[in-house]
Amino acid sequence: MKRILTYGTYDLLHYGHIRLLKRAKALGDYLIVALSTDEFNEIKGKKAYHSYEERKEMLEAIRYVDLVIPEDNWEQKISDVEKYHADVVVMGSDWAGSDKFDYLSDYCEVLYLDRTEGVSTTKIKEDLRLNEPNKDEKILPEPQN
Ligand code: C2G
Numbered sequence: 001m002k003r004i005l006t007y008g009t010y011d012l013l014h015y016g017h018i019r020l021l022k023r024a025k026a027l028g029d030y031l032i033v034a035l036s037t038d039e040f041n042e043i044k045g046k047k048a049y050h051s052y053e054e055r056k057e058m059l060e061a062i063r064y065v066d067l068v069i070p071e072d073n074w075e076q077k078i079s080d081v082e083k084y085h086a087d088v089v090v091m092g093s094d095w096a097g098s099d100k101f102d103y104l105s106d107y108c109e110v111l112y113l114d115r116t117e118g119v120s121t122t123k124i125k126e127d128l129r130l131n132e133p134n135k136d137e138k139i140l141p142e143p144q145n
Contacts, residue, residue, distance in 0.1 A: 001028075001029045001030055002027070002028030002029050002030070002087050002088070003028060003029070003030045003031075003032065003084060003085055003086050003087050003088075004024050004025065004027050004028040004030065004031045004032065004086065004087070004088050004089075004090055005031075005032045005034065005080060005081065005084060005086035005088070005089050005090070005108075006020070006021070006024050006031070006032070006033055006034070006089065006090045006091060007033075007034045007035075007036070007071050007077070007089075007091065008020075008033065008034075008035065008036065008071075009035070009036040009041060009044075009046060009048055009055070009121070010033070010035060010036075010055050010058070010059055011046075011048035011049055011050055011055060011121045012049055012050070012121045012124050012125070013055075013058050013059075014119050014120075014121065014124065015116065015119060016092075016115065016116035016119040016120065018062065018064075019116050020090075020092050020113060020115075020116070021033070021062055021064045021065060022064050023090075023113050024064070024090040024113065025064035025065075027088055027090060027111070028087060028088060030066045030067070031064055031065055031066050031067075032066065032067045032068075032069060032080075032084050032086065033059055033065055033067070033068050033069070034068075034069050034070070034071040034076075034077075034080055035052065035055055035056055035059060035068050035069070035070060035071055036048075036052075036071045037052045037070050037071065037072050038051060038052050039072065040070075040071055040072050040073060043073070043074075049121075049125075052070070056068050067084075069084070074100060077089070077101075077104055078104065078107055081104060081107045081108050082107070086108050087108055087109060088108060088109040088110070088111055089101060089104050089108055089109070089110050089111070090110075090111045090112075090113060091110075091111075091112055091113075092112065092113060092114075092115040092116075093112045093113065093114050093115045094115050095112060096112040
């Protein structure tokens with residue numbers, strides 16, 4: 001059984017995430033997703049819209065995902081690879097060459113898959129914000145009488 005391991009925040013789940021997970025699963029038989037906890041997101045300087053539990057629930061509903069584990073810190077990856085017997089660590093190409101992943105090649109295969117262009121959690125948030133009517137316009141003047 002070939003076991004694949006990947007990491008991520010997976011906030012505001014979108015088709016870029018799904019395509020990554022689909023391709024990652026196609027590389028083996030069992031896909032483990034190490035999902036960034038809310039506390040680790042703070043360390044990463046990110047604030048997810050959905051909580052860890054909500055993001056975990058959504059990931060577990062995806063047919064390609066076999067197991068979701070918490071990602072609490074940058075340093076856990078070697079122990080993850082050993083504990084879960086991962087044969088391959090897969091990430092999107094935005095991580096290619098990163099010192100956060102390349103070193104794992106001493107322990108397992110490390111693969112970077114092309115990132116899906118045109119979609120990201122940040123873009124979704126920005127597009128929604130820009131299309132959001134100015135909130136001030138909604139505040140009606142105080143009644144005079
Ligand atoms: N991804 C993608 N295409 C997109 C957006 C994301 O292929 N349009 C991939 C990313 O490359 C990553 C995965 O989907 O492999 C999850 O993306 P994020 O939730 O943004 O993950 P990130 O914040 O990069 O967290 O320790 C590593 C971090 O936890 C990775």
